[in-house]
Amino acid sequence: MSIGPVPDPTPALHLTGVSKSYAGTPVLRGAHLEVRPGEVVALLGANGAGKSTLLSIAAGILAPDAGRVMLYGAPVHTARRRLLGVAPQRLGIYPTLSVMENVVALATLHGLSPARARANATRVLADLALQDMAHRIAGTLSGGQQRRLHTAMALAHEPRLVFLDEPTVGADAASRERIVGYVRTVAARGAAVVYTTHHLDEVTALEAHVAVLENGQITRRAHAGQGTVTAHA
Amino acid sequence: MRSALAVAAVELRVLRRDITPVLVMVIIPLLFVPFLTPGMEALLRSQGYPPGSGVQYVVPALAVLFALLNGQQFLTALYRDRHWGIWERLRLAGTSTASVLLGKALPGVAVHCAQLLTVLAGGALLFGYHPTGAMAGIGLVALLFAVAMAAFALALFALCGTESQAMAWVNILGMAMAGLGGAFGPVSALPHWMQVAALGSPAYWALRAITTLSLDDAPLREVAMPCVVLVGCAAVFFGAAVLALRVRSKESQ
Numbered sequence: 367m368s369i370g371p372v373p374d375p376t377p378a379l380h381l382t383g384v385s386k387s388y389a390g391t392p393v394l395r396g397a398h399l400e401v402r403p404g405e406v407v408a409l410l411g412a413n414g415a416g417k418s419t420l421l422s423i424a425a426g427i428l429a430p431d432a433g434r435v436m437l438y439g440a441p442v443h444t445a446r447r448r449l450l451g452v453a454p455q456r457l458g459i460y461p462t463l464s465v466m467e468n469v470v471a472l473a474t475l476h477g478l479s480p481a482r483a484r485a486n487a488t489r490v491l492a493d494l495a496l497q498d499m500a501h502r503i504a505g506t507l508s509g510g511q512q513r514r515l516h517t518a519m520a521l522a523h524e525p526r527l528v529f530l531d532e533p534t535v536g537a538d539a540a541s542r543e544r545i546v547g548y549v550r551t552v553a554a555r556g557a558a559v560v561y562t563t564h565h566l567d568e569v570t571a572l573e574a575h576v577a578v579l580e581n582g583q584i585t586r587r588a589h590a591g592q593g594t595v596t597a598h599a
Numbered sequence: 600m601r602s603a604l605a606v607a608a609v610e611l612r613v614l615r616r617d618i619t620p621v622l623v624m625v626i627i628p629l630l631f632v633p634f635l636t637p638g639m640e641a642l643l644r645s646q647g648y649p650p651g652s653g654v655q656y657v658v659p660a661l662a663v664l665f666a667l668l669n670g671q672q673f674l675t676a677l678y679r680d681r682h683w684g685i686w687e688r689l690r691l692a693g694t695s696t697a698s699v700l701l702g703k704a705l706p707g708v709a710v711h712c713a714q715l716l717t718v719l720a721g722g723a724l725l726f727g728y729h730p731t732g733a734m735a736g737i738g739l740v741a742l743l744f745a746v747a748m749a750a751f752a753l754a755l756f757a758l759c760g761t762e763s764q765a766m767a768w769v770n771i772l773g774m775a776m777a778g779l780g781g782a783f784g785p786v787s788a789l790p791h792w793m794q795v796a797a798l799g800s801p802a803y804w805a806l807r808a809i810t811t812l813s814l815d816d817a818p819l820r821e822v823a824m825p826c827v828v829l830v831g832c833a834a835v836f837f838g839a840a841v842l843a844l845r846v847r848s849k850e851s852q
Contacts (some may be wrong), residue, residue, distance in 0.1 A: 425691050427690045427691060450693070452688075452691040454684070454688065454691060456684045458683065458684030458685050459685070460609065460613060460683060460685060461683060462613055463609075463612060463613060463616070467612060471605075471609040471612075472692060474605045474608070474609075475602060475605045475606070475609075475689065475692040475693075475694055476692055476693070
């Protein structure tokens, strides 16, 4: 009798009862979210629904008013450095450094040795079709190329949990395709991915589970395009 | 500490890409030396100093003045990361605010220190500046003054609401500290109340230490007091920065 692989019982990300208010206005009201290794969750919601707030709390740079954040069973502050890779919505690159230097810099900050950071950076840049631009100054790249570099900087340290906050904003069609394709590869390697977007075609292409953030709570569907709704809030 | 060193390494790379602002802060004070030396020479001779004392005073005075002005560059580096969206990324990479600031302060201190010492060395090569006291003392004072100035810029970064406010204050306070410190002329020539106020200026203690070593054949122990005061100034500025950043962090949560 063959026994298949036992799924990892520990969620990559487990948000429990997360609430957050700004100046008395509630943005999150006891939100719950669970993401398993290898899973892509598309976090959808209207502008101002609180997606970026939720990701900031999940990444440990914003304290919730209530609730708990666990990454692979450990509190976010102890686990995030090596486990977590985040590409925030706002582009964040060193425009005066080369593409390679940008990726190596972030990978080193995540704790990789310079040699390993460089090796990983070479691979990630190739995966995102930026290998021919590795020595170009980042500020001279096109908007779409900069967006791919921005994403590469979040992934070179091989995080097991990835937050990508609207990673294709301002990117051309080719860059969007590259980024979405690479996110699928990252998930296939076992990383959990939380992906926010306003492009439903990307959600479909990623075969993502959908989590909708509205009224400060998360409602989750089984898969993109399916009607099944699982209440998680 | 490892995160701070990683931030410092990137900061140095960014700096290496364009060192023009640092070079300017070395070249301009050396350009000023021949213009200011004759007047200072006359003033010091009237106070009983030997011939050639003018350059011995003007070179360290300009080195200290431009080290103060260099605070702008440290502030620019702090705000630049916000404009580039890098600050948020560093924080998201699990780097604490303290590590980010330390990582940015380390190259800032190194540049301040190197700039001050290069102006002194340039003064020696070009204009015959030759300190007669302990050389190690000059290096120590340059380092401590650089630390105090980095902490000063950090405090402004933490206390000011906007970049333009911080830039305005770094120039206003920097010039006031330079003037009180004796960068534009000996403190002994200032009115009494200014001489009292000078004791609160880090520039006064840095310049007093360097000119003591330049003009008075002083041994290292002679600059112990200024060194202690510079460390105290750095601690006060740094404490103010930490306090203000904590308050801000609580307000933004």
